[in-house]
Structures are given as C-alpha cells and as structure tokens.
Amino acid sequence: MFRRILVIFIQFAVIVSRDLSENERASRAAFIQRLLNKQRNLEGRVKLLGGSNIFEGNVYIYHAGRWGAVCDDSWDDAAAHVVCGAFNRTGVATHGGQFGEALEKYWMDDVVCEGDEKYLSQCVFTGWGTSDCEPSEAAGVICNNIVKSVPVNIKRNLNKNLHETIDTRRTSLRLVGGRNVNEGRIEIYHNGIWGSICPDGWTLYEASAICHHLALGFAEQALQTDYFGNSKIILSGVQCLGNETNLFMCKHQGLGDVTCPGKPGHVAAVVCTQHLADLYLDTSAIERTAHLQDVAMFQLQCAMEENCLSKSAYEIQKTNPNWQFETRRLLRFTASSLNIGNAEFRPYLPKYLWQWHLCHMHYHSMEVFATFDVLDTNKKRVAEGHKASFCLEDNTCLSGVERKFSCKNYGDQGVSVNCSDVYQYNIDCQWVDVTDVVPGDYTFKVAINPHARVAEKSFHNNAASCDLRLTESYAFVYGCKLERP
Incomplete structure (x- = not known):
C-alpha cells in the first residue's frame, strides 16, 4: 500500500514539475489575467x-x-x-x-x-x-x-434654488416644539399651510442656513428626530453649502406633495446658538513648510500602525523580508488652526472614550480631525493622508491669552479662543505619502474637521485648496485658497 502511494506521488511530482508547452503557459497566463480582470471589475462594488x-x-x-x-x-x-x-x-x-x-x-x-x-x-x-x-x-x-427616479412633478425643481420655485414674499419659516426660541423642528409656510422639512441628508450645513435665516446665530446641532413633534412634510432634498444667509438660497428637490425616506414621524430640526468655535486654517503655514523627505520604513513603524502610508508600503511589508530598509517619499507640511470664534473648540467624544496611543504617549480625542489629498487634473485622488487620531491643545496663543488645553497627563483637550492648534511638519502622519505619484502638476487639499463632526460658525475656512508642483527632487505648494472641506 505504501509503495502504491509512493508511485502515485512520484507520478504527480513528475506532472507538476515537467516543462510547460507554450500553449499551456498561454492558458495559465490567460487564467491569471481573468482573475485580475475580475478583481478590477469588482473594485468598489x-x-x-x-x-x-x-x-x-x-x-x-x-x-x-x-x-x-x-x-x-x-x-x-x-x-x-x-x-x-x-x-x-x-x-x-x-x-x-x-x-x-x-x-x-x-x-x-x-x-x-x-x-x-x-x-x-x-x-x-x-x-x-x-x-x-x-x-x-x-x-x-x-x-x-x-x-430611484424623480417624479415628473418634482423634476423641474431638481437642483434649483428654493427662491426660484416659490414666492419668497409669501413664504415664512419658524421653529416649533422647542424648549426655547433657539431650538425646534423647522416648519415652512407654503400654499396656506405650515409643513416640515424631510430630514434625509440633513446636516450642519443646512441647519446653518436655518439659524442665519431666523437671525438666531449659528447651528449647534442638526437633528433628524421626532423629539420636537412633527407635521406633514412638504419640502425635501434640501442641500445647502453652509454659508447661505437664508434657506431660500439652498437647493431642493421637491416642494408640496413629496416622498421622504427614513423613519416615520422624523423631521428636520435644529439647535441654534450665538456662541461657537470657528477654526481658521493658516494657508501660509502650508505653503511655507511644504517639502519632500525620503524616509526609511523602519523609522515609520508607528505611523504604519495608523495607516498613514499608501497601500504599496503595506504590500512591500508583506512581500519583502527586508522591507525596513525600503524608503518612502513624504510630502511634509505644517497645519495650524486658529480659533477665531467666540467659544472653545472641544472634542465631540467625552473624555472616557478617548484612546491612549502608546507610540505618541498621549490620548487621542478625535478619530479624524484632518485629511490630506493630492488630486489630479480630473479631481481624482491619487494620494491621500489623514490624521487618524488627534490630540487638541493650545500650542500658541495671541498676546494676552493664556494657554488652557494640553495633551499631557490626560489633560483637557480643545482649542481656546484666539489660540492655535499646530501640527508641525516633523510630527508623525503630518504628511502625504507620494512615493507612487508621478511628477507633474496637481491640487493639494488640506481639510480640518472635514466631516463637520464639531459645530463651527463657518466651515468655509476649514480647507485649503493649493496648487502642487511635484518633481523628482522637490515639491512646490502655492496659491492656496480657503474653501469648505
């Protein structure tokens, strides 16, 4: 029995180890290519x-x-x-x-x-x-x-500003059901009735337009709820940029008899306030400090734990036993954010949910506070970076302002009014890995508080869109303009 098994094994080894014909090689290559094509077709599905x-x-x-x-x-x-x-x-x-x-x-x-x-x-x-x-x-x-189609009676309103489809002189806005005048569900008066707004896609950008419209200051919360009661929904698909002075400047999809997905009874609501933080991204610091640096991967192990390098770095780590001696090309820069508002900028997570990071030896209070992207001429992202975690503190303050927040010893985190949180170019993850980006002209975009997780007076000074010239030996960042993330 053993001899028979040995003969079969030898025959199998001979078959496996024999030379392949050109047709067999072509057939295997075609098989591998089909697998690769399948992966490409599935990407993003x-x-x-x-x-x-x-x-x-x-x-x-x-x-x-x-x-x-x-x-x-x-x-x-x-x-x-x-x-x-x-x-x-x-x-x-x-x-x-x-x-x-x-x-x-x-x-x-x-x-x-x-x-x-x-x-x-x-x-x-x-x-x-x-x-x-x-x-x-x-x-x-x-x-x-x-x-997923738009009814005929709504199509004519798609992507139109609200003031283009209603008579603003006969349309009013109010907050209802709140504990005070600064909160409640939003109701709009149209065609003789008061009705609510569909909360689908309702964010701080839309809430900001409401608070500006009603002269109640700024949006502290954007809610999708039935906490403040509800009424018939007559406005849907509201989309605002966040810098409108009134709701009528926003786009919408339907007015009147509309369809609203989501939980029954839930409507759009807001909480307004006169006091909010407002982070202002310093574009000059980005332009002044941006530069390339080649760094060996053994110096980047802490950053790799936070996924701060591009995908190819992790592929090298898996396939190359000497990966530590490979180098990555990093576009480094300084990001400085000054709080020009009238309230402190505080993390949205309570202190007991902050995470200790052993590499950095301090607690991280926000999962994502900043994103960095390199975009080609078609606005396609060719490289990205992010501060996967963040520690907010007062690094520098204007004259006469005392520093309050510090990351040391589990201290309170935040950014005081007239103080700046500064992440210098030499700090881990304060970069974009451009190792795989070919030389050329690109757009470099830096955004803080990119998901609007923390309310601010304005989000239109939270991002910088810059021109980037990348060569084999240097990077030149210039022409930065402030915009919304």
Whole structure:
C-alpha cells in the first residue's frame, strides 16, 4: 500500500514539475489575467448581507482583492441612498449591526456622502482599512421598493434654488416644539399651510442656513428626530453649502406633495446658538513648510500602525523580508488652526472614550480631525493622508491669552479662543505619502474637521485648496485658497 502511494506521488511530482508547452503557459497566463480582470471589475462594488432579501443587510465593499465591512460612525441616509442607488432604489440607513455583526474587517469608517455620488468609494471617509470599530458597529441599509427616479412633478425643481420655485414674499419659516426660541423642528409656510422639512441628508450645513435665516446665530446641532413633534412634510432634498444667509438660497428637490425616506414621524430640526468655535486654517503655514523627505520604513513603524502610508508600503511589508530598509517619499507640511470664534473648540467624544496611543504617549480625542489629498487634473485622488487620531491643545496663543488645553497627563483637550492648534511638519502622519505619484502638476487639499463632526460658525475656512508642483527632487505648494472641506 505504501509503495502504491509512493508511485502515485512520484507520478504527480513528475506532472507538476515537467516543462510547460507554450500553449499551456498561454492558458495559465490567460487564467491569471481573468482573475485580475475580475478583481478590477469588482473594485468598489457593494453587497448586502444578513437581510431577508438582497435589498437589505449590512454593507460590504470590495477593495484590494477582498470584501470588507463599513462602520456606522457618521453613517446616514445620504450614504444609504448611494448604496441603494446600485440597485436603482432609494433607502434608509441602519446602525449597530442590525443585520448581525461584521463578518469581515472594516474597510471604511466615518463615511460622509452628499447623496448624489455614483459609488460609495467616492464619499469622504477616513481611508481604506482605518477604523477602530467593534464588530457590533456594522453599517447597513434597507433599500425600499421605490425606484430611484424623480417624479415628473418634482423634476423641474431638481437642483434649483428654493427662491426660484416659490414666492419668497409669501413664504415664512419658524421653529416649533422647542424648549426655547433657539431650538425646534423647522416648519415652512407654503400654499396656506405650515409643513416640515424631510430630514434625509440633513446636516450642519443646512441647519446653518436655518439659524442665519431666523437671525438666531449659528447651528449647534442638526437633528433628524421626532423629539420636537412633527407635521406633514412638504419640502425635501434640501442641500445647502453652509454659508447661505437664508434657506431660500439652498437647493431642493421637491416642494408640496413629496416622498421622504427614513423613519416615520422624523423631521428636520435644529439647535441654534450665538456662541461657537470657528477654526481658521493658516494657508501660509502650508505653503511655507511644504517639502519632500525620503524616509526609511523602519523609522515609520508607528505611523504604519495608523495607516498613514499608501497601500504599496503595506504590500512591500508583506512581500519583502527586508522591507525596513525600503524608503518612502513624504510630502511634509505644517497645519495650524486658529480659533477665531467666540467659544472653545472641544472634542465631540467625552473624555472616557478617548484612546491612549502608546507610540505618541498621549490620548487621542478625535478619530479624524484632518485629511490630506493630492488630486489630479480630473479631481481624482491619487494620494491621500489623514490624521487618524488627534490630540487638541493650545500650542500658541495671541498676546494676552493664556494657554488652557494640553495633551499631557490626560489633560483637557480643545482649542481656546484666539489660540492655535499646530501640527508641525516633523510630527508623525503630518504628511502625504507620494512615493507612487508621478511628477507633474496637481491640487493639494488640506481639510480640518472635514466631516463637520464639531459645530463651527463657518466651515468655509476649514480647507485649503493649493496648487502642487511635484518633481523628482522637490515639491512646490502655492496659491492656496480657503474653501469648505
């Protein structure tokens, strides 16, 4: 018996080890190419698992040859619309692993969509594989039976400003159901009735327009709730930039008899305030300090734990036993944010949820506070960086202002009024890995508080869009202009 097994093994070894003919080589090459093509075709695709049918479940997205889950941080109905759009439907978001715990590692976290993106990967998120979410925090969707199309009576209003479709002299706005005059659900008076606004895609940008319209200051919270009661929804698809002086300057999709996805009874609501922080990104610091540096990977191990290098670095780490001696080319720069508001900028997470980072030896109070992107002439992202965690403190203050916040010894974190939080170019992750970017002209974009997780007076001074000239030996950043993230 043993001899028979040995003969079979020898025959198998001969078959495996024999030389291949040209036809066999071509056949195997074609097979490998089909596998690669399949991976390319699947890149960015989404699927839903755990639901009772193919139109509901936890969301999984395909990237870099494998499926991964999506965390429910910042997950909302706008993101659900993008996912369900793949099935030509609309939908609503689910949270907390409604369809079971995540079966794969998280590919995406802190996903923020406008709602009109064609693919989920086009939305803003923290970066592929960057997440500290538990398996129970899986994001999901329920795609409804309504085909993703716009009714005929609403199409004429799509992407039009509200003042173009209503008589503003006969239209009013008010807050109802609040505990004081600064909060409540928003009602709009149109055609003789007061009605609510659909909360789908409702953010601080839209809430800011409401508070400005009613001369109540600035938006502290944008709510999708029934806490303040509800009424018939007569306005949907509101989209604002955040710098409008009134709601009528915002775009909308429908007015009158409208369809609103989401939880029944939930409407758009706001909390307004006269006191808010306002971070101002220093563009001159970016232009003045931007430069290239080649760094050996053994010096970047702490940064690699936070996914601060491009994907190719991690592929080298897996395949090259001497990966530590490979180098990465980093575009380094300083980011300085001055609080020009009239209130402190504080982390949105309570102190007991801050995370200790052993490499940096301090607590991180925000998962994502800044994002850095290099875009080509078609606005396609060719390189990205991010501050996966952040420690907010008063690094410098204007004359006469005392520093209050410090990261040392589990201290309170934040940015005081007239103080700046400064991340110098020599700090870990204060860079973009441009090793794989070919020389040329690009757009370099830096954004702070990019997902508007913390309310501010204005978001239009939170991002800098700069020209970037990248060569084999140097980088030149110039012409930076402030804009919204």
